[in-house]
Amino acid sequence: MLDRLSFRIGSLFFILLIAVLSFFYLLLYSNLVNDRVGEVFESVLDRGNAHSAVLGDYFNPTTLEHVALMEESANYSVVITDREQQIIEQSNQVSQKMREVISREVSNKQNGSTVFDDWANSTFIATVSPIVHNDKLLGYVYMFADTNYIQGLVQNLQKQFLVIGGISLLITLVIVLLLSRLITLPVRQMKDATTQLREGKEHVPLQVYRRDELGELAKAISGLSTDLTRLKKERNDFLSSISHELRTPLTYVKGYAEIAQRSTISETERAAYLDIIRQEVEALTRMIQQLFDLAKLDSNQFEISRREVLLCDVIKQVVDRVTPAFEANGHKLQINCPGGIEVFIDPDRFNQVMWNVLDNARKYLSDQGTVKVEVIENVEEVCINVQDNGIGIEKEALKHLFTRFYRVEKSRSRKTGGTGLGLAIVKEIIDAHQGTISIESELGEGTFVSIKLPKY
Ligand SMILES: Nc1ncnc2c1ncn2[C@@H]1O[C@H](COP(=O)(O)OP(=O)(O)O)[C@@H](O)[C@H]1O
Ligand SMILES: [Mg+2]
Incomplete structure (x- = not known):
């Protein structure tokens, strides 16, 4: 009280x-x-x-x-x-x-x-x-x-003053009581609303129509509550996709293991099944590593340690690493990067970005495909464009690409070993660098990925 x-x-x-x-x-x-x-x-x-x-x-x-x-x-x-x-x-x-x-x-x-x-x-x-x-x-x-x-x-006057004083005291008390209740009413309402929010209620009554500071506070709280609801939903969606994504390969592993245990199959068959199991386990390990990365990015634990680096050096490193995979399938990887462009980035994280983008381009190339990497320096930003002439992505799918676990065609990515987490990680890292990433694509013609980094 x-x-x-x-x-x-x-x-x-x-x-x-x-x-x-x-x-x-x-x-x-x-x-x-x-x-x-x-x-x-x-x-x-x-x-x-x-x-x-x-x-x-x-x-x-x-x-x-x-x-x-x-x-x-x-x-x-x-x-x-x-x-x-x-x-x-x-x-x-x-x-x-x-x-x-x-x-x-x-x-x-x-x-x-x-x-x-x-x-x-x-x-x-x-x-x-x-x-x-x-x-x-x-x-x-x-x-x-x-x-x-x-x-x-004088006594008469005193009496009158006492009576008037007493009445004024009472009136003041009543007015003050009413006023103070009136002033603190919205604050108390907001307190009740936030308590309800904490108890898990989603829609709480708030006086967002007020135009004073209290109205602003109410708006802020109601914004928080929407965010909270969204986060809860995202978390649930995420958890259910994780369990789904884990269950599928594990079912495969279990199934193939059971077949491999049969005494009736030949040694060659057994070796083939064990190889599939190994591949599935590798894919699972990769997915868990990516999930771990995402969790760290989410909680800002992924330390982004930025420093001045020559952008082309970083890109060339990745290109060198993925080129053998391109050549093995008869694909080409071309790079055009004017030297001397300095950027303020975390080279390891950026390596991850480039690897993911180039790996995607390679995975979804048609036969004899070509991927071109081009770096353009503008006044305020540096653009890294990756153009492929692969299978492309349908319009509908474009806006979901950065969603965790999203894959355009689940069956297709089973074959290519995708998890649907790659671009989500890419986006988080680019965001942490205050950059942007956009993807344009035409089905059957190819995909164009453009990353823009601010220059300092
Ligand atoms: N260059 C590309 N060409 C065609 N499709 C692509 C390309 N890059 C990404 N995609 C589509 O976007 C989806 C999401 O990509 P990503 O998050 O990297 O997951 P994944 O693990 O499947 O590679 C992929 O499953 C793929 O269908
Ligand atoms: Mg990928």
């Missing part, structure tokens, strides 16, 4: 919002309190000033008594002193605390002012207004106001 993204985002939001809200509420609250208290102070002072103005004009016992009488019933008390701050008239009982305030020195003698403002802790506040007649100071009017009223006001 605490580690949840929604919780983290939510609490962050919440804390931030509450901090901002509290700040503004406090500001509002203190402003309101100050305003209200200020109003009360002002009205007390106004009242005192009004009394002092009247008394300035009529400073006599009757007026003094009237003023005192006026305040007797109100929320205020008035105390009138002479110049020396000696009490000469009062509306209500004067407490010890009030006397203390009255005995204090009055600083501003011109206008009235507040002399005691501790409304929060005291039972009263006080203002003083000087009584002046023709610029002569006659005495002072002290106004005392009960703080109950102010305290009530």
Whole structure:
């Protein structure tokens, strides 16, 4: 729960919002309190000033008594002193605390002012207004106001703020909860989807239609899931073809071995059957080696150690190796390679490529066939073209040539000893060199293989 993204985002939001809200509420609250208290102070002072103005004009016992009488019933008390701050008239009982305030020195003698403002802790506040007649100071009017009223006001405000604060807190909490859930919802959906993918489900619901980063992520995940499905299918296909490809020669081996064991056959026949068995086992060994190569290429374990080499040297090596096989069948192998072309390749792997391509060309030649190897250097790439005038490949088959175990005619390649893995390996190696390979062919006319390698 605490580690949840929604919780983290939510609490962050919440804390931030509450901090901002509290700040503004406090500001509002203190402003309101100050305003209200200020109003009360002002009205007390106004009242005192009004009394002092009247008394300035009529400073006599009757007026003094009237003023005192006026305040007797109100929320205020008035105390009138002479110049020396000696009490000469009062509306209500004067407490010890009030006397203390009255005995204090009055600083501003011109206008009235507040002399005691501790409304929060005291039972009263006080203002003083000087009584002046023709610029002569006659005495002072002290106004005392009960703080109950102010305290009530403030308490009321506090109550209101608590209620509003509580409601805001609740609303914020609900909004934050909803928002954080809403924001993390697609993420949680994607998590669920990937979990389902791991459990082997193929089609999972993802919000790929979103146009934000989450949509991109969903697209990436859905791409991965398609890849995963494809890989699974490829693996299954591959495994079933392997077992099929292994089973066929093994059936032959078993069959011929059984025949060879019979006591009724002649020694020459037995030798012939054993020879077939040997050939089959050789073919099997070759296939297993090729499978091993492919597995290494797939897992990038096949180390491609590239270096600068003269391309023609590598090609000539292979040509020299396969020429005897060509000549044995009366075929010709011609090579045209301008010297000095440097390429950055792994010579051993490239050897394998050339051997496979030339071996194919030889295997599928018609009688008295010719194979031409031509190397052309362009600005950005080097082309190696292998042209034969053999039996050719039908259009339909062309696009499958690089598929593992694909052979155009299974029976034909039994005779030639093909596995259908050669071109698959060739393609992997060329890909690892960032090159391309393409095959064009016309049935009965011949095949044209073109390999392009980038120059550095
Ligand atoms: N030069 C070619 N002429 C005719 N057919 C070819 C040629 N090269 C390849 N093929 C066809 O492509 C198939 C795949 O080739 P490859 O992967 O090398 O397998 P294989 O082990 O049969 O040689 C072959 O079985 C063959 O039918
Ligand atoms: Mg081959």
